[in-house]
Amino acid sequence: MKKLHFETLQVHAGYKPDQTNSCGIPIYPTTAYSFDSSEHGSDLFNLDFKEGVSPYIYTRLNNPTNSIFEQRMAALEGGVAAVATASGQAAEMIAILNIMKAGDNFVTSPYLYGGTYNLFFVSLKDLGIEARMAKDDSAEEMEKLIDGQTKALYTENIGNPKFNVPDFEKLAALSQKYEIPLIVDNTFGCGGYLCRPIEYGANIVVESATKWIGGHGNSMGGIIIDGGNFNWGNGKFPKYSEPSEGYHGLKFWDKFGNGAFAMRCVAENLRDLGPCISPFNSWNMLQGVETLSIRVDKMCQTTMEMAKWLDQHEKTFDVCYLGLENNEYHQLAKKYLHHGFGCVLTFRVKGGYEKTVKFVESLKLITHLTNIGDVRSIITHPSSTTHRQMSEEAQAAAGVYPDLLRFSIGLEHIDDIKDDLEQAFELI
Ligand SMILES: Cc1ncc(COP(=O)(O)O)c(C=O)c1O
Structure with missing residues (x-):
């Protein structure tokens, strides 16, 4: 099938009517989902998802309405998968904690939304993760701050409120040189309509859905998009290549390959930290996305x-x-x-x-x-x-x-x- 345009994806991606033939997207206000059998339950807790079998466990991790929103956003931003969160702030936090632990650092552009600044330089600092602010958003300035413990580059696209547009080609080349991911906050890129950072080499997109995606100022939400284009098994990211303590020894990179980042966001971070989006808010976001x-x-x-x-x-x-x-x-x-x-x-x-x-x-x-x-x-x-x-x-x-x-x-x-x-x- 020919690649669909943005305008078409924004009204169709991620949703096939269920047995009711409902044209509008249903809201599933449920906390949990019954298992067909004990084996079904244990498969899900092993993250063994099978074609044609319900993947839903508990709404803190996954929910059918949230899944439609996630698949739609992955399609609009050109990623392999997406994870919805309670807010844009939660999307940033989950994305960073999905990569780093105390003692790690990342290099960020200085042109940041105030809430992001606080998250990076106050809250993450308290957790032992160091954000290093470059003098500007250029690859040259960012490179000066990279060392052996640097685990990512971070920038906003159309920074808030300087309105800088990063030179993606140069930042992507820098991230490839050091084998670390490039994370882009694309809130101002309007869900991929004005810009798709993944097409220019970004690996992870985070954004506040509270803004243009929802568009009506009535719901909080965030979204993380996994570009599926980063080698998490390159030895720098033990959270992916080493057995997971929180998942009975599972190795995310070995099991999920280029979908490992999104899967780990859900399985470890949404599970443990809890900032999931409400299905009602996902539904509101989907109404907004259509226009x-x-x-x-x-x-x-x-x-x-x-x-x-x-x-x-x-x-x-x-x-x-x-x-x-x-x-x-x-x-x-x-x-x-x-x-x-x-x-x-x-x-x-x-x-x-x-x-x-x-x-x-x-x-x-x-x-x-x-x-x-x-x-x-x-x-x-x-x-x-x-x-x-x-x-x-x-x-x-x-x-x-x-x-x-x-x-x-x-x-x-x-x-x-x-x-x-x-x-x-x-x-x-
Ligand atoms: C660029 C940017 N990123 C993230 C956020 C945080 O999003 P939220 O308010 O949904 O947590 C904002 C909020 O204004 C923002 O402007």
Whole structure:
């Protein structure tokens, strides 16, 4: 069969109607699943899945509605398998803990979402896993921090909120040189519609489904996509090549080959740590995914026009949007992104912190909160919210200033968005 397009996969992948012929995807609100026999139960606890036999054990590990969401996302991102989690943060945590233990380190781009920064430099540090922040997102700077205990490279694609696009070819070459995986947070890559990092050599994709994938700002969720393109048996990853203490001696690489990463996420990490997604949230995500490309097309179009409008505006400066030709990442964006330049921009308000706050508080239509990817336009003041826990120097390194606003564009009519901004500008 010919390879299906994104638009087709987003409404079909992962779902075949069951015996009821239900066209809509069913929600399975169940905790557990009965075993056909003792042998069936013990097979599942050995991770021996058989064709035509139910693979479901307990919803902390797997669930039929969650499976459809996972298979759909694997298809959209071009991976071999996916694992859904309770949030984007949980996806990042599970992916890292699926590779590393105390004493290991990984090298990360400095352009990170504030919550990720905290996870990496506070919580993981407490567990003995060291995140090493490179000076920028280039392969040259990242290579300087690699040593014998480095177990991964990490970057966001369209970093939040600097909007950097990493040079995937160079980062993939670096990860191959040191035989360590490249992990990409593709939240801003909109579920693979704007960019599929796996096609450019990434090995693991993590993303917050809470944003464009769900798209309606009503459910939390995360997703991990296994590219199936990394050799976990290369000797650097004992969690895959050595007998598992938590799985009666099973060797994940030997048993599951290129599906080992996703399987281990479920079998060891979801089982032990527990951040599974609710089937109700998977279902909400699936409703959103069905219109993902259409929403993102429209949002990119409006964002491009708003970037030009704000760039000309007398009360703003430093408009940052990948679609503007003067943006430092414009060429990389043209190389690696498809269908548009993203649905978020930032701008700075002339007059400093006080005027910025007054401007935000004067908006009537555009909502002031910390989220992105909703059908409603959202303004966020990162320095007082998402990036507040970072020092001023770390904020500046991440591109966050006291007069900077992040603007996630929704599906409202563009004239209404402009009118709301204009009336708030007039008040400062
Ligand atoms: C780039 C990025 N990654 C991860 C997350 C965390 O996702 P969640 O809020 O679903 O935990 C966010 C949240 O804004 C984000 O922007």
